[in-house]
Amino acid sequence: MTYTQLAVLAVVLAVAADLWAFRTRLVRRRVFWTSYAIIVFFQLITNGMFTGFGVVRYDGGAIIGGDSPVSGPPPFLGDGRIAFAPVEDLLFGFALILLSLSLWVFWGRRGVQRTPVSGPPIWRRRGGPGGP
Amino acid sequence: MGRYSYVAILAFVMVGCLWLEVALRTRVFRRWLRLLLSIAPAVVVFFAWDVYAVAQGHWSFDPERILGITLPGNVPLDEVLFFVAIPIASILTLEAVRSVKDRWVVGDEPSRGDEQ
Numbered sequence A: 001m002t003y004t005q006l007a008v009l010a011v012v013l014a015v016a017a018d019l020w021a022f023r024t025r026l027v028r029r030r031v032f033w034t035s036y037a038i039i040v041f042f043q044l045i046t047n048g049m050f051t052g053f054g055v056v057r058y059d060g061g062a063i064i065g066g067d068s069p070v071s072g073p074p075p076f077l078g079d080g081r082i083a084f085a086p087v088e089d090l091l092f093g094f095a096l097i098l099l100s101l102s103l104w105v106f107w108g109r110r111g112v113q114r115t116p117v118s119g120p121p122i123w124r125r126r127g128g129p130g131g132p
Numbered sequence B: 001m002g003r004y005s006y007v008a009i010l011a012f013v014m015v016g017c018l019w020l021e022v023a024l025r026t027r028v029f030r031r032w033l034r035l036l037l038s039i040a041p042a043v044v045v046f047f048a049w050d051v052y053a054v055a056q057g058h059w060s061f062d063p064e065r066i067l068g069i070t071l072p073g074n075v076p077l078d079e080v081l082f083f084v085a086i087p088i089a090s091i092l093t094l095e096a097v098r099s100v101k102d103r104w105v106v107g108d109e110p111s112r113g114d115e116q
Helices: A001-022 A029-053 A086-109 B001-023 B029-056 B077-100
Strands: A056-058 B059-061
Touching: A001 A086, A001 B029, A029 A056, A029 A086, A029 B001, A029 B077, A086 B029, A086 B077, B001 B077, B029 B059, B029 B077
Parallel strands: none
Antiparallel strands: A056 B059
């Protein structure tokens, strides 16, 4: 299988695990998509560093775009790439993020260290506006 | 940066998220067992994918920009650190959002019991 095929499969499996195996249903929750929006912003920066500096190279036969060039960075945008990295990396990242968040919530639901819960932020006093 | 290039990028990720544990009181590391149980399966699954991808030549690493320690399956140690760092960053982000948006339901809320 190509990286493109595996990346799509990984997203499907991660969503299926979230919905039916772990029953965490994160993909239907606002808190997940808000978190993902923050994470994907930083993912694009790190993906860009990994590929722009040539730490990782990709085979054109495995991705939508072409081979990583032997010297110099690949296209910043275009040829199947976003921020130097193959678009497949976004799917790879989504699957990794969803799987780990889904497991985290799964264990919490099972009663594994459900507490102490998160918050409040240091600038918000406990029991104050928006507090518990 | 040479052989520390890869881990330097991971350090950037950790610097970008570890402060949340203090400033937003995410308490992720105080729930270390839950964290460990969440990371471990992800490491196993993505390590297996990495072994396959490296064997197939889907991606490769510049030997000058990684630590140089190769694990069974021909996967650089740097990659395993990545599979640990990204789940930590993701979980810290989720709990940081929950810290600010304390009415947004995730499904593991103590007061909500085990309801669906």
